[in-house]
Each structure stands twice: as C-alpha cells, then as structure tokens.
Amino acid sequence: MKTFYFGLFLIFFSSLKVVAHEFTDQQGRKLQAEVVSTDAGQVTLKRVADGRLFSLPATTFSAADQKHIADWAAANVRYDFKVEHTTKKIGEEKKKQQEGEALDIHEYETWVYQIKITSRMKVALSDLRMDYWCFREEELPPPSSKRSRRAGESESDWRKPEKRLVFVSGSADIKALPASGSMAVDTKEIVLHKLKKGTTSMGKFGVDTADRLAGYALRIFDKSGKEVFKMATKDDLFAQINSSTEASKK
Known part of the structure; x- marks a missing residue:
C-alpha cells in the first residue's frame, strides 16, 4: 500500500470578523x-x-x-488527512482479431484504486464529499501507422507509440469519519488495453502497445461545498483536470 503524507494542510477560518x-x-x-x-x-x-x-x-x-x-x-476546522492506496485487478478479457495473415491479440484488464482516507484529527467529521480522478496513460499506434515520415523526424520517434493521459472521475460521500478513523473507497473501473501485433510470412507489422495506470487526484469538500483538502500522486494531474474541464466548456 502506498501512503502519501502531507506536512502542509489546509486551514479554513470563518469569514466573519472575530468578536469578543x-x-x-x-x-x-x-x-x-x-x-x-x-x-x-x-x-x-x-x-x-x-x-x-x-x-x-x-x-x-x-x-x-x-x-x-x-x-x-x-x-475553524483544521483538516489533516493521510491518504493511502492499493490497486486491484477485478477482471480481464482477451480477444483475437485477424488482420490479413496476422492474428492480433487484444487484452483488456479492469482495475480499481482502493483509496483509504485516515483522519489525523481529534474530532469526528461528517458530511464530507470526496471527488476523484483516476488516470491511465493510453498508448496509441505510432505515427508510422498513420502517415509518412516527416522531414527532420527521427525514425525512432516516427515508430514510437504516442501517449496521452485520460481519466475517469467519480465521487464518494463521507457520511461519518470518527476521530483518527479511516474509510476506504473503491474508485470507478479503469480499463487498460494491451495490443500484441501478430506476425506474417513477411514479418511483424505494427507495434505492440500497452496502457498503464498513471495515478489519481482527489479533492475533499465540507458540507458547505468548500474545498478543505486536495492531493495528487503526481504534480501535473490537477493541471490535466483543469485543462480537460476548460476544453469541455468550449
């Protein structure tokens, strides 16, 4: 189980002026x-x-x-959590696809993140909401499968599979979390695709590709909808989320 500790946490104060x-x-x-x-x-x-x-x-x-x-x-709650996770494969499927003489093998693995939230606070919490985004790195066929090699482009780059990050998102209610207590959440399913290209009498055409899990990000909100905590397994994941959100608005 991987654990993420945060020495800095978010402190939220009442917006009202302090009065004696x-x-x-x-x-x-x-x-x-x-x-x-x-x-x-x-x-x-x-x-x-x-x-x-x-x-x-x-x-x-x-x-x-x-x-x-x-x-x-x-x-004036000071929120402090420890976040841990494990990954679990919950399914797999294999399909064969004939491409001329070659027999390609497609494998699909279904995974979930099991995220454990532990309160490091001495008071019980309730009515929180956790939003999460689970990423996979999708490996796509290389440019060589779609177009001619461009001037100045190296052959290795031309034949290298392209990669992009995609995510599935979900939400979980935290109805009650005791002081120093924990709760675990299974995320939505993430499907990873692996392609093994077949061979012909002329040799192998195409490149094998394989998706992989690429981390997750989460935000926790209090009952008023105010964000009180956030973390990501990689620094750039929130930027990916924001970029995708902005693109969807256009």
Whole structure:
C-alpha cells in the first residue's frame, strides 16, 4: 500500500470578523474573551482586557458558551488527512482479431484504486464529499501507422507509440469519519488495453502497445461545498483536470 503524507494542510477560518464573547463559568463569573483554538475538549481564550491566554476545559462554561465554542470549532476546522492506496485487478478479457495473415491479440484488464482516507484529527467529521480522478496513460499506434515520415523526424520517434493521459472521475460521500478513523473507497473501473501485433510470412507489422495506470487526484469538500483538502500522486494531474474541464466548456 502506498501512503502519501502531507506536512502542509489546509486551514479554513470563518469569514466573519472575530468578536469578543462574554463567557460565563459555572459559578457565574464573567469573562470577555475571544476563542483562539480548541483541542480535545479544551478551549484556549484570549482575554480582551490584557491579551492573556487561558486554556480551560470547555465544560468550565455555561451550555450556551459551550455551544459558542463548538460553533467556532466547526467554522475553524483544521483538516489533516493521510491518504493511502492499493490497486486491484477485478477482471480481464482477451480477444483475437485477424488482420490479413496476422492474428492480433487484444487484452483488456479492469482495475480499481482502493483509496483509504485516515483522519489525523481529534474530532469526528461528517458530511464530507470526496471527488476523484483516476488516470491511465493510453498508448496509441505510432505515427508510422498513420502517415509518412516527416522531414527532420527521427525514425525512432516516427515508430514510437504516442501517449496521452485520460481519466475517469467519480465521487464518494463521507457520511461519518470518527476521530483518527479511516474509510476506504473503491474508485470507478479503469480499463487498460494491451495490443500484441501478430506476425506474417513477411514479418511483424505494427507495434505492440500497452496502457498503464498513471495515478489519481482527489479533492475533499465540507458540507458547505468548500474545498478543505486536495492531493495528487503526481504534480501535473490537477493541471490535466483543469485543462480537460476548460476544453469541455468550449
């Protein structure tokens, strides 16, 4: 299983201006302060009067204040995930195609990525959505099978199979993810094509080609539709997605 760690993660803060809140503890004492952070039931407050920081259990305060703290935490979530994956072949098919004297062999393998998302957060998460794009490198017949060799073009390039990236996309709902918990998603199927050219009495004509898996990219969104996390197994995959999206709009 391959694992991707991210030292940098996305931090999202409420778009509202921070305003001091009047906290009341269980003994009725008042405190004008701003929430600075929350962690595992603790809340850190900054007192307005002198800027002093206090870290206390959230249960120190009234039920209304605890709701205020919980609302602040929900609007200022720091998302941190570990992403791992394995690949699984779930099917294969072989077909023969007669091309004159030659018998070409076409092989089709069906694969999925099994993506495991692990929360490295100390709070439970819910109502997230993961969009993903699974890539394959498609190997196409070389230019020599379609046209004459151009001036200045080397014979090796002329006879080399052409390659392009294509993807299938999908989405998965993350209804609930416990603190430090994990969930696994099987992606949509990716079909890889392999062509083995046959031979004739004159020899072999054409070039064997073989597709291959070429990585994936994913984005995670919170319940408001805001992107809170993204990663890709290769740096250029999001550029490929964006380019394809722009082309589809034309």
